Structures are given as structure tokens and as C-alpha cells.
Amino acid sequence: MTGVVFLDPGRLRTELALQAAATPPDGAGGHTEDWQEVATVFALVEPVGAASHFAAGQAHEEATHRVTLRFREDVASGMRFLKAGRALHIVTVRDADGTGRYLVCRVREEGR
Template sequence: MGIMFIDPGRLRTELMLEAAVTTADGAGGHTEDWQVVATVFADVEPVGEASRFGAGQAHETVTHRVTLRFREDVASGMRFVRDGRVLDIVTVRDADETGRYLVCRAREEGR
């Protein structure tokens, strides 16, 4: 595996990194809210799409590759948000194991 070179100018899309916070509701369940962890700049690249039909309607999904500077606190289950668009983080990896960049696979459901 070689070292990954990225033009820093490509990391120009501003995203909010959010994590789910659960709170007990007092009746044995919980509520889920999203809390902003950080603002990051990334390169967002769509890499695939899928369409499936169910329950009488079409469900559209777009998969993105999101590249950002390395952070210890990014994990699957978190999400990126920008202008009402939500990209759910599916996988997170250090692409070349140098601790410089993270490459996340993220899924955006059609609205």
C-alpha cells in the first residue's frame, strides 16, 4: 500500500460532524437527538446509487466517499450534515495508515 497524496484544496466542502445522543424518557425507552461534534472540511465524491421499490414507493440511496483530515473521534454511526442533506457514516478508515486522512463511506437516503 502506497502513501495517499491529496491536494489540500480538494477539502473545501464544509460539513457538520454529528453524533447521536440518547436520553432516557422515563418510561423504559429513550429519545435520540443529534449533537454537533465538529465542523470539518472534506472532499465529498458520489460513487454509486441504488433504487429499490417497496411499500408502493421508490427508495433512492446514494453512496459517497468523504475524505477529511484525520480525527480520532470519527466512527460509523455518526453522520455528516450540510444544507439539510444527511450523510450517514457507514465505514471509516485511515486509507494509507499514516494518520493524515480518513476516508469514510457514507450513505444518503433520498427524501
């Protein structure tokens, strides 16, 4: 079979909290954003790129990473990983090779 991803499972050693956004009502017709932890996962986090742009009178920094983890049905774009206070927002999720063994997520981290 071609295109199968071979990954040493020992490389999945970065501990991440997988979180989903909850939006409870704020009592004034709107809602608040609250993040709830769904699971703790171990993953391989690899930097992909960084960019900087100027908008609204200030500089904005953004880094992208590739996060590889064991396959889970409950991972989706719009969720985030938390790593030592850093929020990695999930942009895309795909099965690494179609075998249901690993997920590859493209994530975005905004500068502080």
C-alpha cells in the first residue's frame, strides 16, 4: 500500500489538552466563550511557519504548526490544544493516510 504514514509512536510525547468551546448565555441576550477540556492527548508538534502583519495600529504575530496525534473521532476544526498556557487553534483536521491510525491537524497560534 503506498502513501501509508510510518511514525514512531515514541515521537508522540508532547502532552496537550484538547478543548472545545462552550458558549453559555450571558443573561443579556449574548453569550460568553468558555473552553472545556475534552481530553489529554500526546502528540508530535512541528513548527511549519510564522508570519507578521500590521493591522489596526499594531503588529500581529502568528505561527502555524502541524500536530500529529493518534486518531480520535472527536477532534474538529474550531477546537484547540492547550500547551503550557499556549493556545493552538485547530484550523484543519485530516486522517494522515486514510488508515484511521493518526490525525494531522494544522493549527494556528497567535502571538502574545
